[in-house]
Amino acid sequence: MAVFNLTINNTDYKVDVDPQMPLLWVIRDFAGLTGTKFGCGIAQCGACTVHLNGDAVRSCSVPVSSIGQQKIVTIEGLSEKGDHPLQKAWEEVDVPQCGYCQAGQIMSAAAFLKDKPHPTDQEIDNLMSGNICRCGTYNRIKKAIHLAAQGGKS
């Protein structure tokens, strides 16, 4: 057990846990932020994607001891009013079916759009293929990413 001070969505949290505990479970069970989802535990499905200093990481495979001072942002902190261009586009395109993977999808897309504001279909395919959607909403996700990249105009 060890004490860690974390900054999640600009709020400070103090947890006393095993240094090996993956960030996912600190976020979910100790910070109580359940928008970040558990899917596989081995960084294969992307449901647990969060931002560490702005980069997308699979939080199920990042031990809490490796976080240090890095700023953590989860789906709850992506935007203040749920109005990030991707969130607006997701609503416009009506992407979700079950919805379970969608927070991870949005967090993955939000991170790469910063570097690639106008991605091609193929770039979206490559950058988003780490996130599984079991309901098969891939084409709508792609459409929503394009929509957000175009400033919300379809």
Add this chain to the structure above:
Amino acid sequence: MSTSTINRRHFLKIGITAGGGLILGMEYLASCSPSGSNAPAAMQTLNAFIKIGTDGLVTIMAPNPEIGQGVKTSLPMIVAEELDVDWKNVIIEQAALDTDKYTRQVAGGSGSVRSSWDPFRQAGATGRQMLVNAAADKWKVDPNTCTTEAGMVHHKDSGKKISYGDLVEKAATMPVPKDVKLKDPKSFKIIGTRIGNYDTKAIITGKQKYGIDTKREGMLYATIIRPPAFGQTLESFNQDAARKYQGIKDVVSFDNKIAVLGRSTWEVMQAARSIKPVWKDDGTLESTADYKANFNKTLEQLPKESKRKDGNIKKGLAAGTKTFEATFECPFIPHNPMEPMNFFADVKADSVELYGPIQLPDKARNTIAEKFKIPKEKIKVGMTRMGGGFGRRLMTDFVEEAVAVSQLAKAPVNVIWKREDDMGGGFYRPMALYKYKAATDSNGKLIAWHHHSVGVTGNTAREDNFPAGAVPNLQVDTHEYKSPVTTGPWRAPIHNYIAFAEESFLDEIAHGVGKDPVAFRLELLEQAKAQPVGKMDYDPDRYAGVIKKVAQMANWGQPKPGVFQGISAHFSFQTYVAQVAEVSNVNGQWKINKIYCAVDCGTIINRSGAENQVEGAMIDGLGHAMFGELTLTKGKPDQTNYDRYRLIRMREAPPVEIAFIENNEKPTGLGEPALPPVAAAIGNAIFAATGHRLRSQPFMNSEAVFSVQKQQSEV
């Protein structure tokens, strides 16, 4: 369709809510109910529930579990349409299990919209009529001279208007109308439009709660160690190390399983790893190769009784100028919903609370009542939004476990499955083997069709499926193979595989007699219409309708150079679906360029949701046909996570084009029917391109055809 008057079999319960406003519930007498009196106590079932506030906000209960099929949005749309309210003033609430109020709180069989269409329309229309009557009474005018629009009652002659919110208190005192008029579909303003999933905002901001997110005061998280192989039992285990692990509160054992309980999910999972149970078995555990060998052996003989017999199969096959034979292998596949199995249970001395993702809440309650000897009325069941299910959550094993753990540990618990537990935990789509024989006459007409199959399930056939009805000599024979591997319904059960076998085999016959595969199917449907043989549960015209439509969409028979097409059609859950897949060779690899899909599901409720279901089912069907296979080594699943079990990813999902046949028929199922045809559409396109028949899934094993990577090395 003209405006119809419904002879009501239901009546209304009215009351004023604490905060003012009308509660309008519609009770619906089952037609077989012997207690056809008007006494409320005699009414057993309630199909809808409307609350209208004095502020004009309308709350509509969503009784059915939401699993991603969109019923939390689409069912209330039906009520709102007939009630004639503005959708932006509608609030939807998920109902808990309540068999006194609601019928069929089920997510399965693509049945929610089908079974709710009439009663939900009536509920909305009755509510509307009560509000109209209240306004007419207030204005001293004939109710028939009043109209409604977007939550307002209007009186044209006097120019008067009043909002539902201002009428509800009076409406609640009005007699309940006996007969109500339903809207003419031409005047629908909500049904048939595109309305966003009601929970989207919550989903995309991380606020939506799923079962796995359930946390209560004093609740413990639990993980369960189950036998790693089907057919094994628990001999012994040592829990000392686990108990010393941080955050661990308890270790309990039941039913050949061990549960570890504690303050956090990861801690219980870590502690469980320190337990090294000793498992035992009787030495008869089977591997995938054993199933294959035993299936083949089983099919050497016919069963004693056939599922279906038309004409004389022996004579039919013997009379053929051409005969055909093909074998199709169907692997076990797990459901793999993104949200792993989980359930909350709080077993107290005098009550039980169950809460979580469940497709059959009533079955869960009945099972718990029986197994744990708890009176049904003491068990409360709440349903959370589900992170998928695909049939897995029709089971109740995960609920039974949660109850057992809560009872033993004397604490509220949320039992959470690791992905490995979920994928290795059974209730798979059954492994099966299908052998088909067919014969055609000198005109290339199909005169005999024999289906012979075996699988780890009760019935591997859908014996009244097309081409049954169109073939004079047809026989369906199935065998059940007993296995300790648990199987269960998987999205479009049996249909999901049989459509591949049948539509591939039909294609093979069409090519074999030199007929165009679209024309060959249409000929058979003509035959079924003109001279139907035996029981037929499909309408040949509507079946042909989707085939013609998709052929037109895809410009069938005239693809672009280098593009090859395959057709497939299937009828399931009362819905007709036809698809054309197009493949082309890109750098030596066969690539699926696009899939066209025509659907006849009657009236569309939510166009956005309907397209999403169809597209998702197609991608789902494609992904599992390409990659889905769970193998066993001595009863133990070889794939238990996404590193070894491949699910379709974005880069493998082709564009799709969907068209609905526009009609005013009653709505039919849509969560499943677009899945079954897709595999054969692809297989048939691959045949058109290469001359190679795909007869086994997953297609990725057919390396000659798809040089896809065996393993993904993603991220």
